[in-house]
Amino acid sequence: MRDLHFSYQTQSKTQKKGSDALTASEVLKGLSFKIAFGCITGLLGPNGSGKSTSFKILSTQMLPSRGSAFINGIDVVKEASKARLSLGVTFQSPSLDPMLTIHENLTVHAALMGLSKSEGRTRIESRLKGLMIWDRKDSRVKELSGGLARRAELAKTLLADPQVLLLDEPTTGLDPSSRREFWKLLRALVSPRTAILVTTHLMEEAELCDELIFISDGSVAAQGSPDALKKDFGAEVLLLEGVGLEALQDSVARFVNPNVRVSLQGHALRLEGTDLSRELERVRSEYAQALTGFHWSRGTLADVYLSKTGKELVAT
Amino acid sequence: MNALGALYYREMLRFVRQRSRLIGALATPLLFWVLIGGGFGNSFHNADAGGGNESYFEFFFPGALALSVLFTAIFSTISVIEDRHEGFLQGVLVSPVSRVSIVASKILSGATLGVIQGLLLLLVARMTGFHWGLEAFVESMTILFFMGAALTSLGFVFAWKLDSVQGYHSIMNIVLLPMWILSGAVFPGEGSAGFIRIVTAMNPLSYAMRALRDALDVHETSSAHFAQGLSVMLLLLIACSSLSISMMGSRKNASL
Numbered sequence: 001m002r003d004l005h006f007s008y009q010t011q012s013k014t015q016k017k018g019s020d021a022l023t024a025s026e027v028l029k030g031l032s033f034k035i036a037f038g039c040i041t042g043l044l045g046p047n048g049s050g051k052s053t054s055f056k057i058l059s060t061q062m063l064p065s066r067g068s069a070f071i072n073g074i075d076v077v078k079e080a081s082k083a084r085l086s087l088g089v090t091f092q093s094p095s096l097d098p099m100l101t102i103h104e105n106l107t108v109h110a111a112l113m114g115l116s117k118s119e120g121r122t123r124i125e126s127r128l129k130g131l132m133i134w135d136r137k138d139s140r141v142k143e144l145s146g147g148l149a150r151r152a153e154l155a156k157t158l159l160a161d162p163q164v165l166l167l168d169e170p171t172t173g174l175d176p177s178s179r180r181e182f183w184k185l186l187r188a189l190v191s192p193r194t195a196i197l198v199t200t201h202l203m204e205e206a207e208l209c210d211e212l213i214f215i216s217d218g219s220v221a222a223q224g225s226p227d228a229l230k231k232d233f234g235a236e237v238l239l240l241e242g243v244g245l246e247a248l249q250d251s252v253a254r255f256v257n258p259n260v261r262v263s264l265q266g267h268a269l270r271l272e273g274t275d276l277s278r279e280l281e282r283v284r285s286e287y288a289q290a291l292t293g294f295h296w297s298r299g300t301l302a303d304v305y306l307s308k309t310g311k312e313l314v315a316t
Numbered sequence: 317m318n319a320l321g322a323l324y325y326r327e328m329l330r331f332v333r334q335r336s337r338l339i340g341a342l343a344t345p346l347l348f349w350v351l352i353g354g355g356f357g358n359s360f361h362n363a364d365a366g367g368g369n370e371s372y373f374e375f376f377f378p379g380a381l382a383l384s385v386l387f388t389a390i391f392s393t394i395s396v397i398e399d400r401h402e403g404f405l406q407g408v409l410v411s412p413v414s415r416v417s418i419v420a421s422k423i424l425s426g427a428t429l430g431v432i433q434g435l436l437l438l439l440v441a442r443m444t445g446f447h448w449g450l451e452a453f454v455e456s457m458t459i460l461f462f463m464g465a466a467l468t469s470l471g472f473v474f475a476w477k478l479d480s481v482q483g484y485h486s487i488m489n490i491v492l493l494p495m496w497i498l499s500g501a502v503f504p505g506e507g508s509a510g511f512i513r514i515v516t517a518m519n520p521l522s523y524a525m526r527a528l529r530d531a532l533d534v535h536e537t538s539s540a541h542f543a544q545g546l547s548v549m550l551l552l553l554i555a556c557s558s559l560s561i562s563m564m565g566s567r568k569n570a571s572l
Contacts, residue, residue: 096404100329114319114412
């Protein structure tokens with residue numbers, strides 16, 4: 001995706017005359033990123049960050065206001081039909097017909113993807129067996145559990161052997177064990193000729209990606225492997241708890257090593273940097289009266305996200 | 317199986333698995349025919365009828381047939397809204413299938429189901445003493461097919477723009493049902509007030525109704541109404557399906 005912009009118009013009442021006016025809300029502000037074959041790339045951001053809009057543009061459901069997006073070298077804006085041939089899309093919400101069986105759904109989808117009858121039959125059997133739901137092929141989708149329904153969705157996504165897989169929060173509504181199972185299946189799909197993009201707001205899923213793109217306010221805040229991002233971040237976080245710490249933020253920032261970043265997290269003071277145990281001793285003796293406790297941790301992806309964007313990811 | 321065939325197959329599967337839909341689409345016109353047709357009974361006298369002694373029960377029968385097609389078209393296009401809510405539609409829209417196939421599958425399935433239900437009503441009527449020849453059957457089925465296709469394409473235009481089934485019901489009540497009532501299905505246009513006659517003349521369904529009435533009327537031999545009815549339905553079908561394909565192709569407007 002290159003310099004992608006997306007805005008939509010909202011109607012609001014103007015104060016003067018009480019009439020309706022159109023105002024543009026920009027969702028994507030020059031978003032640019034690339035994803036590689038042979039790995040799982042996670043698009044991470046909270047609700048409203050622009051990741052769903054990016055997903056909709058990439059999956060050819062929406063047009064950007066300006067900018068360009070390519071799937072396997074094909075322009076999704078100008079050649080949407082061609083791009084769709086390379087795409088396998090799993091949505092956050094189910095997209096199988098609940099009144100049809102898994103097999104019937106996949107038969108319809110095989111035809112939509114342009115597969116011949118015999119090819120479709122072979123691939124349906126192969127995908128359902130691969131995802132271990134062949135024995136449920138004649139079950140109607142509405143009768144399936146959440147985990148099985150997600151597998152059926154994945155079988156549909158994989159039917160035409162797509163080179164690019166787009167998955168929008170694919171584990172929404174799954175319990176933790178089904179979620180883990182789904183990621184095992186996803187990991188098994190990684191191959192040098194397949195690129196996988198997963199949108200998520202879950203830290204545990206972000207950790208399972210090979211590459212991460214942090215998205216915030218419609219642009220990319222950081223990109224790299226989870227390990228590289230954590231290493232780059234500095235790896236330690238110190239939360240100081242106490243009374244009236246808001247007023248001490250500037251003072252503490254001047255007191256500690258200049259490489260340590262000091263910010264407020266709620267009513268606590270947040271220190272990010274390396275070798276924080278030494279800083280802790282110094283700060284505790286200098287501000288003994290104001291401090292009531294502390295919490296030290298190695299930096300997580302949530303910390304990295306906060307550090308890069310100034311915003312918290314709500315983990316569920 | 318090609319994409320159009322696959323989507324058509326799915327529509328048929330959904331229909332046979334929704335018994336309430338089958339019962340509703342067939343039983344409602346049948347009930348209307350029996351209750352309204354029988355209710356008016358001899359109090360209705362249509363001086364314009366070919367035989368001069370046509371009962372309301374007979375007069376209303378083509379209207380009941382048209383109503384069964386209308387209900388089928390309504391139910392078929394409500395499924396556009398359901399498909400959107402159930403997520404199926406967005407799965408179809410990101411596949412390489414052409415928009416023409418998506419629209420055509422809905423229209424063809426609506427028309428097929430309209431013909432099947434019309435045929436069932438004709439069989440019921442035949443068992444109650446109505447007699448038509450093969451030509452009348454073929455002509456009426458042809459009209460019902462094009463009527464079903466045209467009404468489904470019209471319903472598709474509304475359904476594509478609406479996000480709720482409740483909203484669609486409003487459209488049904490203020491557009492589709494009045495369209496049926498003012499088509500000559502319930503009362504003959506000739507004896508109506510001036511403005512009703514104008515609206516009836518502007519209503520495309522009126523021409524199909526007249527063609528259907530003629531096809532089922534043993535006294536009527538003119539083929540002009542048949543050709544006129546089919547042409548108007550074909551025009552409505554072309555206009556509405558073109559609009560549907562155009563709306564569907566517009567990604568900015570797609571509310572998924």
